[in-house]
Amino acid sequence: MMKNNELFEYIFKRKSTRKYKMEALPGDTCKAIEEQMQDVMPLQEELKTEMKLLPHDAVKGLLAIKAPHYLLFFSEKKKGYLENAGYMLQQMDLYLSSMELGTCWLGMAKPTSGFENVSSLPYVIAMAVGAPAEPVHRTTEEQYKRKLKVEICSTTHHGDMIEAARLAPSATNSQPWRFRTTRSAIHAYRVNVSLLKAWLYERMNKIDMGIALCHLELAAEAEGFRVTFLQDEEAVEDRPLGTQYTITLQLEKKNDSLQQ
Numbered sequence: 001m002m003k004n005n006e007l008f009e010y011i012f013k014r015k016s017t018r019k020y021k022m023e024a025l026p027g028d029t030c031k032a033i034e035e036q037m038q039d040v041m042p043l044q045e046e047l048k049t050e051m052k053l054l055p056h057d058a059v060k061g062l063l064a065i066k067a068p069h070y071l072l073f074f075s076e077k078k079k080g081y082l083e084n085a086g087y088m089l090q091q092m093d094l095y096l097s098s099m100e101l102g103t104c105w106l107g108m109a110k111p112t113s114g115f116e117n118v119s120s121l122p123y124v125i126a127m128a129v130g131a132p133a134e135p136v137h138r139t140t141e142e143q144y145k146r147k148l149k150v151e152i153c154s155t156t157h158h159g160d161m162i163e164a165a166r167l168a169p170s171a172t173n174s175q176p177w178r179f180r181t182t183r184s185a186i187h188a189y190r191v192n193v194s195l196l197k198a199w200l201y202e203r204m205n206k207i208d209m210g211i212a213l214c215h216l217e218l219a220a221e222a223e224g225f226r227v228t229f230l231q232d233e234e235a236v237e238d239r240p241l242g243t244q245y246t247i248t249l250q251l252e253k254k255n256d257s258l259q260q
């Protein structure tokens with residue numbers, strides 16, 4: 001099983017892969033991926049979810065990238081299920097990157113008719129998976145096309161954790177996350193979209209939020225913090241203009257001292 005601190009370093013290397021070698025991955029590689037799928041942590045434990053690693057013909061869609069495998073995510077549709085999907089599948093994105101495998105989130109893909117019923121739960125989103133036919137890692141921070149840290153967070157605490165969130169992937173690279181930090185918490189907010197864009201982006205942006213939460217938590221753990229996700233009434237009031245509150249990460253130093 002992959003440890004969280006090993007996943008953490010791939011935040012600074014991962015990228016989307018859009019060209020794949022079309023051969024199916026070896027059986028032992030698929031088995032390792034499936035074992036890792038079992039170890040993925042949920043954001044909301046009570047939500048029923050399922051992941052399936054499927055072959056090249058499992059997915060259709062106008063813009064679907066051709067890959068030898070697709071990881072499909074299924075979930076019951078209750079409050080928070082999209083953030084939970086982003087949070088869970090991003091753990092797989094980092095794990096697959098650590099195996100030097102290519103991945104790409106696919107927001108527009110749908111399962112083909114033969115694969116619609118592989119889960120009893122509703123389909124949420126897919127990820128292309130396979131041996132990459134292009135470089136699989138980034139080597140410098142400049143290769144990330146992202147907003148500046150000050151554009152997504154106006155407070156100064158926990159800058160390294162915000163950096164990990166800043167580098168997260170998002171649908172159309174929209175980076176809809178904003179943060180406020182204190183010594184003991186990170187409050188996460190999602191940028192509002194216009195009514196016109198809402199039908200397409202709101203769903204994706206909730207998944208994006210979950211992805212950023214995964215990166216934040218891994219970064220917090222790497223710095224020796226224990227993370228508790230909670231809802232904070234005051235953070236709702238204190239939201240940055242044009243955003244909606246999502247969640248708060250409460251940070252506690254593992255040795256129980258916040259002096260640093």
Ligand SMILES: Cc1cc2nc3c(=O)[nH]c(=O)nc-3n(C[C@H](O)[C@H](O)[C@H](O)COP(=O)(O)O)c2cc1C
Pocket residue numbers: 014015016017018063065104105106107108109168169170171172173204207208211
């Ligand atoms: C929820 C979600 C959906 C996405 N959908 C697609 C897609 O349909 N097609 C595609 O080529 N890339 C898709 N992407 C990849 C983003 O375009 C990509 O993550 C972003 O541009 C940042 O680039 P990077 O992943 O290489 O760092 C998606 C990403 C996310 C998080």
